[in-house]
Amino acid sequence: MGFSDLKNALKKIDKSLKDKHKEKQQSGNEEQQNLAKPSNNSEPAPQQDTNFNGSDDIFVAPIATSEPPDCFKRVDHAQKPEGCDFNDNSEPIQTNNFYNNLTLDDQTFPIWTLPYSLWLTKDPGQDSGMAFNHTDANQKVYGPEPDANPAQFYFNPPKIKSFVISGVGFTPENVELRLSDHNKASVTGKLQTKDSGQNHIRLPLVQGMGFITAEYKGIQPVIASQVGFQSFQKKSDKNGVVKYKALLFNQIVWSVYVTGDTSVNLELKDPNHIVGNKQGNGTIIQIARGESKHYDSTSGAYPTACHISASVNSKDKKRCQYKLTYDVQGKSENGTTLLWCLPHQYEVLAASISSRKTDLELDSPTKGVMKAFKTNEFVMEESDLPVDISWEPWSSLKSFSGKALYSDNALSLIKQAAEKDVQQDVVGMANIDSMYTSGKILDKFAYITYVCHFILKDKELTDTILPKIKQAIEIFSHNKQIFPLVYDKSWKGLISSAEPGADFGNSNYNDHHFHYGYHIHAIALVAKVDEDLGGNWLHDTNNNVLNYAITLVRDIANPSRQDKYFPESRAFDWFHGHSFAHGIFPSGDGKDEESSSEDYHFAHGMKLFAIVTKDADMEARANLMLAIMKRSMNKYMLFKDDNKIQPKNFIKNKVAGITFENKLDYATYFGRGQIGDEWIHGIHMIPITPISSYIRDEEFVKEEWDQKLASLIDHITDGWKGILMLNYALHDPRKAWDWFSSNDDPALIDNGMSRTWTLAYIAGVGGAN
Template structure:
């Protein structure tokens, strides 16, 4: 199992000052079985419960839940929106955004004695699950185990009279045939035309009935102890098969062999059902990668997800998935998926690359990378790491490589010794490595790094730069790797710790195994949930992790990185990068070619830093690296260029032009190479994370100089 062994269980190096975070964790949040709290997920689906007043929505997909405090009571409100109920931006196709309505409590779990003094508490916070409790006292509470993809929202009542609230309006409630002894079934028609089912699992020796109270409440006849109420959207017989059984936790397991990677979500359940399992909703990328033994568990029942197409119901306690195209052949050298293309470093190409490398290796890297941002400095350090790679491994100039390796190490050591303008701290509250820039309470400092925004974006550049430095130095006979391994490992643990045995960091802070990609947003409450603006900087982290693992010969880490990259290749091309034949996202949106910012509740074709088209498309390109062509197919890149970018490129005169033109090499290497090698090329066209050296070497390395 590639997830069973932690990278390390050591405390972070003492160079990282230990400090409490300015955002505290609310009272009533405890660890496993209400014990001591360990590392807390910051970028996870349930984090909104832990932020602000805890009332912002939590997106489970296909359901949304939140703490509703209206009408002087507390309700775990539940919503599901169909595709027909979405809001689309005005204007012609492709529209700028689409979103789901917020705050529509279709049905919510409450109790007759809940009041404004009822508290929301939570325990057993894992990567995949959280126990949410609405509490009157130690003996009077409702427990709701919440996971992504669950078929039912289940509340277990202890010494309470259950009450169901809605702000939609109830048309009718009817008792239905019991699917199983001890389970009562009700069909609830709402005034918006939607139907929900309610299953009531009554403990032996107890009984309860339900009646409406006005048009917005269903109330139980008496108090119950250990009674489970399950709510679900739609009316389908598969619910009857699964009613009474619900997941309470999930374990991730996985293995890799060659280019094939397998992984499983193993759900621990409570209760029992006619079918012996619960019902789970699978996203399109799950369905397409399920192993053959999942076919017998598939139903024909479907439901609309929030922003990820149509989900399919499976009667199962386990998801078994397989990827058969792991990027094991992608390494440090330029790589392409264009058929028939390969490296062709002609003498003329080598001369051009050498000229660029000689110039750029003379830059003052230490001064250039001396910034107040881990993100900006990381881009700059990685830019020069690529230059080093080209000098030593493509131009094979060991003399210049040795000199420049020393220059680059000096610049990098400012960070590995934690002596940059804003050193990194170890946050003892949420538990992670954060920039000290925002520790006084500035949530926007360094793009929100202190508040756990974008750690995979920021640290991915540093990790990849370190991999090249370590590889080149090792081949040159140096010891940089041994001296700096712990620092790099700590950054990887912060983002991609595989094991709860490492008690200093949460498990997989950014990568969402259910959605198949990462979330960038950290610990500020956000009504539309977590978001991600740059798919390319997401996979850039895992590419950097893959190459670091390759250098240090950590086969499990490299296997995890390859598996994640394969999952992302599938999920990103379903939900974020849109070929013309994409049938998952709305047809009036895919013409944007990229999502822009994908939230859990909406997709908005924009960026946080501007609305220029080159920004929106380009932030999903940069940096162009050997892994880019694995994710971004030649077909997609050509379509995006033809439909969106060819008409604007001549008006782009800053660093975005270089990004767009290096991206062209993913489908037309000759045009890209000739651009960077042309007499009219200007260094104004280079983004601060780009070098002319790598741009030429990449273009020639994928056949563009022939």
């Protein structure tokens, strides 16, 4: 996506949000008020518990802890993190995760901890502080034709101020938000006034947190609501917990708890304000939607941080248990806090966690119904890690034998394509002003190299292409490309030296896993060939390839807080189950991603790099990411006809288009297509590699083809036709082979794919006789 397209799209999105930002009173019923509705979703049986051996945690050891190589110039980013401490000794600040909006612009763009949305509000003439809300699925706004099936997009009404956490003396002019304790899944916010000194309101912001929690120190509490309070009653006062019930004018019930310093009494001052009778000194106020005994028993305890850990727990390495462990403060009657999880999580929960499920459910903005558990951790197990999918063509088709096999006829045609492809100017094509496009070019020729050596076993062809691809990669490993990479000391990351408007926003942390994933994948392929030939190219310090690739991986997927030079897991979100591509551009609908396929391509490239560097933990992390992506993407981004997560009037799109935290938009940032909507589908396909069929199974590919693509394919005259036809091999490799074997028009091949690899893949999975 071009930056101008990105900028225009963001403006369009934010304009649509403002147009719809008209707060309305909404009718409710007892089910909405009390929240405890029975689940109608069928679920697989919970996973049996497996002993989690912390010493085998694949996240413990960092990839590296040294400074990034000297070839990357040190810079201070032009866009500084708002509300944060940043210097050489400060902790890395997340750029692509749920709380990043709070570090951008005026800090007032919303964030989604799920199921709640929060934002700093400083609207003139209104209460200032941390506002929050929850929206039901029936509040979704569909457009541009509301009654269309499928709708092009839907979003949830933003910034309805059900509550505002505030204090006496807070004004739009003096309120400040400071952020600290930066983790992937959590951050600590402190609300204060410019003259409040050490007095503040502490707000732990954690993905999946059951309550909105505010700890008051030296501040007199004010709980405001723009929706308004119809009634506010004290319900109980026992065992150090004071409970209140708030009914808003939209007929939604919320529970309010006070623990810690309970000498602060909350009283309804007017229809829009609840005020404490004095300053809080360790007064903890917790608010949750609905009224339930489960809130009662877990109030007083609250998460302050969340950490990921995982352990492979089967000999075949196909089973991996992963854990989200929450740091919890305070005390509750139950002994735990309350946490919410998403559908792709709760269907693989360990039995011990599944047994802690409550009857509480709330809708998430874009990922279906969330369920609440009385627990301080989530333990989940994926049992189908793609350990056997690596270099060779692979398919999930039942007809695939499990090993790529080639007839003499297929090898002859592949060789004809390779003889042309190896003659191209690899260096000239790759040495351009885009990390993304250059990565696609490098990966294309790396696959050609792999095919020449391992599939064709042709020494002459390999000797022709291998020096070229090595030379092209070394331009980047020596950081001598047109726009060299630099190390940003402000956010702590590796970025392009180009302006933010260039290279799809790389310098503002857009799409790093897409861009760098191609480079990492290419390096792994070339290293595999070189190693098989007895070479030491990857480890030769003169070409710096190993250091270069390691630094790229650290930027995207650093697993450990011991690495002080990069944030943990910049791209992949262990709570959502996929990555976010959107960097440090504020957005009214939160972070987004438009290419599911380039997301799992980065994980596959990381896996191949781990294999050539013999890093077992990295390989296991990549396999775990891929298994989680398979589950989450087929619920939230790729829609079979029987999808139970997305709205019924959106499923017929078959793909999400752009997945935001608060919105799905059947679109791309660069257009819809030459003929119809083929770009929207194609961006969820590229590139086709051995891992593609693991994510995109035969049933989905057939449905997408029959319902969306078959009517377009004969009319497409550009490179997207080749992408769609290669993807068709995931369902019918014979027909895909027939088309590619009789069509060699280069205009129908995308610049990131080659005829050599295309034919090798299709033939390898059974397309050729």
